[in-house]
Amino acid sequence: MTTVISLEPLTAAAFAPFGVVIEAIGDPSFMINNGMCGRYHDLARPEVTGAEGAVSISVARSDAIKLPLSLTMMERHPLGSQAFVPMNGDRLIVTVADDDDGKPGHPRAFVSAPGQGIQYSMNIWHGVLAPLSGPSDFLIVDRAGAGDNLVEHHFETPFIVKGAT
Amino acid sequence: MTTVISLEPLTAAAFAPFGVVIEAIGDPSFMINNGMCGRYHDLARPEVTGAEGAVSISVARSDAIKLPLSLTMMERHPLGSQAFVPMNGDRLIVTVADDDDGKPGHPRAFVSAPGQGIQYSMNIWHGVLAPLSGPSDFLIVDRAGAGDNLVEHHFETPFIVKGAT
Numbered sequence: 001m002t003t004v005i006s007l008e009p010l011t012a013a014a015f016a017p018f019g020v021v022i023e024a025i026g027d028p029s030f031m032i033n034n035g036m037c038g039r040y041h042d043l044a045r046p047e048v049t050g051a052e053g054a055v056s057i058s059v060a061r062s063d064a065i066k067l068p069l070s071l072t073m074m075e076r077h078p079l080g081s082q083a084f085v086p087m088n089g090d091r092l093i094v095t096v097a098d099d100d101d102g103k104p105g106h107p108r109a110f111v112s113a114p115g116q117g118i119q120y121s122m123n124i125w126h127g128v129l130a131p132l133s134g135p136s137d138f139l140i141v142d143r144a145g146a147g148d149n150l151v152e153h154h155f156e157t158p159f160i161v162k163g164a165t
Numbered sequence: 166m167t168t169v170i171s172l173e174p175l176t177a178a179a180f181a182p183f184g185v186v187i188e189a190i191g192d193p194s195f196m197i198n199n200g201m202c203g204r205y206h207d208l209a210r211p212e213v214t215g216a217e218g219a220v221s222i223s224v225a226r227s228d229a230i231k232l233p234l235s236l237t238m239m240e241r242h243p244l245g246s247q248a249f250v251p252m253n254g255d256r257l258i259v260t261v262a263d264d265d266d267g268k269p270g271h272p273r274a275f276v277s278a279p280g281q282g283i284q285y286s287m288n289i290w291h292g293v294l295a296p297l298s299g300p301s302d303f304l305i306v307d308r309a310g311a312g313d314n315l316v317e318h319h320f321e322t323p324f325i326v327k328g329a330t
Binding site: 002022023024028029032033035036037038039040041042043044045046054055058059060061062063064077083085086087088089111117121129134137139141144 | 187188189193194197198201202203204205206207208209210211219220221222223224225226228229230249250251252253254280282284291296302304305306311
C-alpha cells in the first residue's frame, strides 16, 4: 500500500535532526564592508572523514521534478556531509529520514523557500536533488576523494510526496 | 593621479592566476539522478591552514555597488581560500591583484555573468564583495576558527573601476 507524505515548510528547527538550513534569516552575525554587507557567519561546517577525503565545491544542473513525487530511493554518505544551495533562488523538495536499523525510517518531506539551502549531516538518509523549477543550478559542498561514500536503499513500495508548495 | 581599471569578462582562463570560477559550463563531469542532473564535479577545493581552522559555510547579504567603483582597499587571507557564489544569479565585480612585495600590484577587475561564482585562492589580494544588484545573498565558503586571517592594504589614491557590464 502506498503511503503519502505531506510537505512541511523547511525551518531550521524542524530540519535540525537531519542537518542545517543555510539562509540569511534574522539579524546578521556582524556587518562587514563598511556596513554594506551583513554576514550570517559559520552556519554550517562541512564534515569530511576517511583517508584521502577533502571538502570540495561542485555545481549541479538539475531538471525539475513534478509533484506528486514518487520517492523510490534514499541514500546516505558515510564519509561526509552534503550541502545543496540553489544558485537562482529556486525552491526544492528535501526528503530525509531517520535511520531504522540500517535502512531509512518513515521519510519526511520539506519544501524550501526562495533563498534557502540545506546541508545534510554525514550519514543522514535523504532523497536526490529535487528542484521545483528547472533546469536549475545548485552549489554543492561535499566530500571528494577515494572511499566508499554512498549507501542506497530502494523501497519496495515508493512513498508519494505531495502537498501545497 | 587616479588610475582607471577597465572591466574584463570573468572567464576561467583569465581568472586562473587568482582562483577558480565556479559555474556549470560545457559538458557535465557526469550525470546523476537517473540522467536528470548533470554534476560539474570538484570545481574548487577550499584551502584551510593554521591551527583550529575549519571549512565553514556562511551567507552574506550585501547592498549593491555602483559603477564607477572606487577601489580604496584590498585584502588577503593568509590562512584560507574564500568562495563567493550568488544565491540569486546576481552579477558581481571581482577585483584582484598579484602581490607586489607585500602589497597589491596593479589591480584587475572582472565582471561576472549570471550563474558564476568565484573562489579566491589563499592569500590572493582582492576587493570586497561587490554585487551589481541588491540587496543580494551570497554563499561564502571560507575558513572559520582562531588565527589572524586578514591583511588589509589601503591605497593612497583609490583606483577607479569602470566599463561596460
